[in-house]
Amino acid sequence: MSAQDQAAGLRKWADLQRQQRGDEAPPEAVDAPGPMAYQEPIVPGAAAMTPPVTPPAPKTPLMVVGLPADEPAQVRKVSARLGQWAALGRAWAKDPADWDIRIVMPDAPALAELSQTHRRWALWVSSDAEAFGRMYHVVKQLHQHNGPQRLLALHEPHLPRQGLLENLRQAADRYFGIELLLLAR
Structure with a gap:
């Protein structure tokens, strides 16, 4: 069994699992041309990287x-x-x-x-x-x-x-x- 056939089989299996749970397939699974496609890493925005602001202590x-x-x-x-x-x-x-x-x-x-x-x-x-x-x-x-x-x-x-x-x-x-x-x- 080739690596491409194995990856395609895993994608089909994952899609079937998502459909049974009622989830949609993630966009990278649908749009990906093949198993070797490069995907950009997800980097959180600056707002997500700032520490949470604690409210001031009551006076x-x-x-x-x-x-x-x-x-x-x-x-x-x-x-x-x-x-x-x-x-x-x-x-x-x-x-x-x-x-x-x-x-x-x-x-x-x-x-x-x-x-x-x-x-x-x-x-x-x-x-x-x-x-x-x-x-x-x-x-x-x-x-x-x-x-x-x-x-x-x-x-x-x-x-x-x-x-x-x-x-x-x-x-x-x-x-x-x-x-x-x-x-x-």
Whole structure:
């Protein structure tokens, strides 16, 4: 039996198998002039060779109260402070880009629901002369509207722990049962 007869017999057998399964014959089997015909190798296109793109990791929500409005400048202020803590080696601060910073008003109608849904909350503490009164009022509103019971104190780096921050921490705990976390530098 010659090589050409053997190849033709194999092609017929393969075609018969495909027909029984319901497949069509591949184009190279139909168009090929003989067993020695050269076929171009199939090379995947550039799109098939690029590695798959992994979706970005979801950002961690950080709900922030104590800022006047939900503006990009306020979000940048919080992000910058987180970046300063990250630069000091605080692993929990992560990369500021990993946070989804949301400014929340302390009297928001959905505050109780938000406090149940989100675990990470922060209170922005300003350092001006009226800061204690404003922050006390914010903490009081959080208590009145069933807000979070634990907040991280976010503040400028120069603000000492003794004084405003410690007084605010004590008042939040004593009068409203809210824990205000102060971080040592």
